[in-house]
Structure formats: C-alpha cells, structure tokens
Amino acid sequence: ALLPRAGLRLGWRSAWLLSPVIGYLVLPSIEAGVLPYFTGTPEVDAVVDTAIGDVCVPVVGILFAILLGGCWEQLWSRQRCMINALLDEALALGELIPKLGRAMPAGPSRDQAMQQIEHYTVYLTELLEGRRDDLRHLKWEQSFNNHPLYSCEQILVDVENKGVTELNANRIEECHVLLHNLISLRAKRVLVQEEKITPILWFILYSLGAALLATFIITVSEPHLGLLCTHPRIRIMFAVAVGCFASLHRMMCDLSDPFKGSFAIGRSSAGQVGLSVLTAARRQLDNLSSP
Numbered sequence: 368a369l370l371p372r373a374g375l376r377l378g379w380r381s382a383w384l385l386s387p388v389i390g391y392l393v394l395p396s397i398e399a400g401v402l403p404y405f406t407g408t409p410e411v412d413a414v415v416d417t418a419i420g421d422v423c424v425p426v427v428g429i430l431f432a433i434l435l436g437g438c439w440e441q442l443w444s445r446q447r448c449m450i451n452a453l454l455d456e457a458l459a460l461g462e463l464i465p466k467l468g469r470a471m472p473a474g475p476s477r478d479q480a481m482q483q484i485e486h487y488t489v490y491l492t493e494l495l496e497g498r499r500d501d502l503r504h505l506k507w508e509q510s511f512n513n514h515p516l517y518s519c520e521q522i523l524v525d526v527e528n529k530g531v532t533e534l535n536a537n538r539i540e541e542c543h544v545l546l547h548n549l550i551s552l553r554a555k556r557v558l559v560q561e562e563k564i565t566p567i568l569w570f571i572l573y574s575l576g577a578a579l580l581a582t583f584i585i586t587v588s589e590p591h592l593g594l595l596c597t598h599p600r601i602r603i604m605f606a607v608a609v610g611c612f613a614s615l616h617r618m619m620c621d622l623s624d625p626f627k628g629s630f631a632i633g634r635s636s637a638g639q640v641g642l643s644v645l646t647a648a649r650r651q652l653d654n655l656s657s658p
Contacts, residue, residue, distance in 0.1 A: 383616065387607065391605070391606035398587070419585060424582055438568065441564070446632070448559045453495065453556060453632060454637050454638075456491065458644055459552055460491070461651075463545045464651045464652060466545060468481070470539045472526075479522055484515065487516060488648050517550075520543075520546055520550075572619075580605075
C-alpha cells in the first residue's frame, strides 16, 4: 500500500522514480518463482552463462543501443524542427495581423477575419503552453474545411470581389502573400508534428530491454548455488538496471510529445519567445477590434 501512496504523492508521471525500489524488493520473489524451472548441472549452468555473456548480452545490448540512439536522435531532431517551425509561424502571424487590419475596411467582414485569426492565435498559444492534446488536434490541423486560416483567406477573396480602392487592393494582395506564407509554415509544422516512432519500433525497444533484464535474472539464478538474489549487492545491481531502463522510458515518452513533459517546447527559450510574440499579436487583435 505504501508504493501506490508514494506514486500518488509524486504524481503518476513521476512514479517511475520508484522503479529502482520496486526492482530491489521484487527480485528475490522473481528468483523464487523461476528457479524451479532452471534445474540443471553445474556444467549446463556454465554453458548457459557462456552463451549469455559471449553471445546474447552483446548482440541484444548492441541492437538496443543502436535502436535507442536512432529513436532518440529522430525525436530530438523533430523537437528542434518543431521549435523553429512554431517560432517562424508566430512571427509570421504577428506580421500579418497589423497589415490585415489596415487592408480591410471596418465592418462585419473585417470582424470575421480578425475573429478567425484570433482563433488561430489562441490555438497556437495553448499548443505552446501544453493545454492542447497534440494527437487529438492534429487531425483538425490537417483539415481544410472550417480552418481559421482558410476561412480568413476566403473572407479576403469575398472583400476583394465586392470592390475596394486601389490602395486597399494592394494591401489585400500583400495580405494574401503573407497568409499564403503562414499557411505554408503551418503545413511544414504539421508535417514535422506527424513524425512519430511507430508502434512496432516501440515494441522492439521494450522487447530488447526486457530481454536484457531477463538475461540478468537467468545468469544469477543458479540452483546449485542457492538463492543468490537475496544478497544486497545483486539486488542493488538489478535495481540500478531497472532504474536506468525506467529513466530511458520516461525520457523517450517526454520527447514523443513535443508540447508536454520535461522537454516541452513551451519551456524552452525559443518557446518563450514564441509565446511573447503571440501575446503581442493578441494585443494587436484587441486594438484592431471594431467597437
């Protein structure tokens, strides 16, 4: 009962910190459960130990390290690209808003356009602050129907078709260019955001990690030597191994969601700059709103 309570106090996202303690406590029980199935002579145990030490651990360990390093590099590269894409998107949005306000005459069309831009500004702000579900809203990002940027584009076209002055026509044309640039930046960001580690790769990583822990248990569980896993040194070694794997799991999970966890984009310096730009953009929208 103490471990669940400790997990609740730490928060389930931090409960992995208890994994070394759990590994230390459960190792003797695991050994007692599997030892009856490992009956054999000392000669057989020597062959098994040689096979594990010379073949199994090196091969599985190298495969695990290569795959883990590749996945880490992929996720970290995606994180950097996401930061740059969101910052560029926020800057482009901040550049569009004042020019859009000057290009469109006061009236319902201008209010509708500003409302669409405000919806998108709020969305980007909540995304950077980690208040949006990345996976749930990615489908909305991919849609063309009822998307704020495309709705704003249609409003600009409608205003242009109704007839405007030459000065406003030039300004609207400039807004078209800026809006197309913003749509292009959004598309690049969504493309980067879609990059994920496939489920089969996650399964392989977990399988290789479990295989390494299993080889440890098989190596130290030798019937003719008695219950070795009751010794504190062996239990500490197993606890350290479990803690390392749990730490790697937590870091990979944090990197797999760019907007939450320890590596959240909003916590970075570039993310804070993006939030500042979006805050300034919302102030501009408030100033441009019709009374």
